[in-house]
Amino acid sequence: MEPAPAAPGPRLGDSRGAERAAASSSLNPTGAEAQPRRRAPAVAAVLPAGGSGERMGVPTPKQFCPILERPLISYTLQALERVCWIKDIVVAVTGENMDTMKGIIQKYQHQRISLVEAGVTRHRSIFNGLKALAEDQPDSNLSKPEVVIIHDAVRPFVEEDVLLKVVTAAKEHGCSDYDLEFGTECLQLALKYGHINAKLVEGSPDLWKVTYKRDLYAAESIIKERISQYICIVMDTKEDENHVGHHLEEILKNELNHVKVTSGALCPPCRDLEQIILEQCYNYVCVNVMSFDFEETRRLLNMLKESNLSVLYPVVVISVYFLDYKSVPFDQKMENLMQIRDYAKEVKKRNILLCGLLIYYPQDEQKLQASLRQGATIIATLIKERNSGLVGQLLVA
Numbered sequence: 001m002e003p004a005p006a007a008p009g010p011r012l013g014d015s016r017g018a019e020r021a022a023a024s025s026s027l028n029p030t031g032a033e034a035q036p037r038r039r040a041p042a043v044a045a046v047l048p049a050g051g052s053g054e055r056m057g058v059p060t061p062k063q064f065c066p067i068l069e070r071p072l073i074s075y076t077l078q079a080l081e082r083v084c085w086i087k088d089i090v091v092a093v094t095g096e097n098m099d100t101m102k103g104i105i106q107k108y109q110h111q112r113i114s115l116v117e118a119g120v121t122r123h124r125s126i127f128n129g130l131k132a133l134a135e136d137q138p139d140s141n142l143s144k145p146e147v148v149i150i151h152d153a154v155r156p157f158v159e160e161d162v163l164l165k166v167v168t169a170a171k172e173h174g175c176s177d178y179d180l181e182f183g184t185e186c187l188q189l190a191l192k193y194g195h196i197n198a199k200l201v202e203g204s205p206d207l208w209k210v211t212y213k214r215d216l217y218a219a220e221s222i223i224k225e226r227i228s229q230y231i232c233i234v235m236d237t238k239e240d241e242n243h244v245g246h247h248l249e250e251i252l253k254n255e256l257n258h259v260k261v262t263s264g265a266l267c268p269p270c271r272d273l274e275q276i277i278l279e280q281c282y283n284y285v286c287v288n289v290m291s292f293d294f295e296e297t298r299r300l301l302n303m304l305k306e307s308n309l310s311v312l313y314p315v316v317v318i319s320v321y322f323l324d325y326k327s328v329p330f331d332q333k334m335e336n337l338m339q340i341r342d343y344a345k346e347v348k349k350r351n352i353l354l355c356g357l358l359i360y361y362p363q364d365e366q367k368l369q370a371s372l373r374q375g376a377t378i379i380a381t382l383i384k385e386r387n388s389g390l391v392g393q394l395l396v397a
Ligand SMILES: Nc1ccn([C@@H]2O[C@H](COP(=O)(O)OP(=O)(O)OP(=O)(O)O)[C@@H](O)[C@H]2O)c(=O)n1
Pocket: 047, 048, 049, 050, 051, 052, 053, 054, 055, 056, 062, 063, 092, 118, 119, 120, 121, 122, 123, 125, 126, 152, 153, 154, 209, 210, 211
């Protein structure tokens, strides 16, 4: 097992936030002051994660299958942890996977998680989780909640709004014929044996369950898409606005018009860049206008390493250089740049994917524009694909 990082990655919310938020706006999403504020129910979640994933057809139970090298269940835990009004998250895992699960919690710094033994069926696993929440065990940190969300560990894309609807409905609604007709098995059990009111709440299309191998590929595509929506361009000069580096920035902004492209500077105190890292930007283009070395890239890599941003997702860093037609021969410069392989190997251990990009800078204006567009396409592809096989490569546009 790899050692856990020294400090938590940039994340929003913690358990203290949980109490604050539950007491205020989160369970009252409109924030409407005029309405009398109801007391927020104490909420916990139980995640059944004790299955063997037979339909996936691989030896590893699907909840532990990697997506971008991180186990699927970690994405689900992250989605629930983000909801700060869920006080406790109880995960049911089999005895043989208990250590694996503990390792995942430690490595990805999950919080508010308790583990219980899974049962032989999904319902027995859920029951074990509920018992842990219901019992007042002296050595337990869990407190008895009013509402428990049951959520499959293999549904990674759950959003706060649907959880909020479910919790609100659990407090407020009765049961209809429609619910009985179209209810899922959990709901039907609750109705049959629990003698309680129930309500069917419509979920989002993203709530699907990873069941077959193809679902893992679909989940990976969704995650890649989500983390490619924000790109930061770090340039080693702010002066000459007409420099080709700024043209590249403009082309990137135009070509990736649905993507947020922002600029950060490495000049101390680097506050804008720190803020961008805190906002969880996973893509950096380091444009080296002034030099042909790795100084600027190295400073950026150090900031990223210190931030622990790459604990949860691979961070892409592309170091860009311009090959000026006047500056042949390139021998010395190329020798400098070949060091990228060593840098890339080192930062890959921290889940940072470093590549180099040489953009040819010909005299002819049209050819230059073509080089820049090609460069922008390569940058967009590297960010979208996050292909670790290209780490340490020097690509040429
Ligand atoms: N004894 C069991 C069986 C299932 N589950 C969990 O219930 C969820 C949904 O079940 P399903 O998709 O059927 O998972 P598996 O039983 O693992 O899959 P398969 O039916 O393909 O074997 C999964 O998170 C699974 O880990 C559980 O906690 N305990």
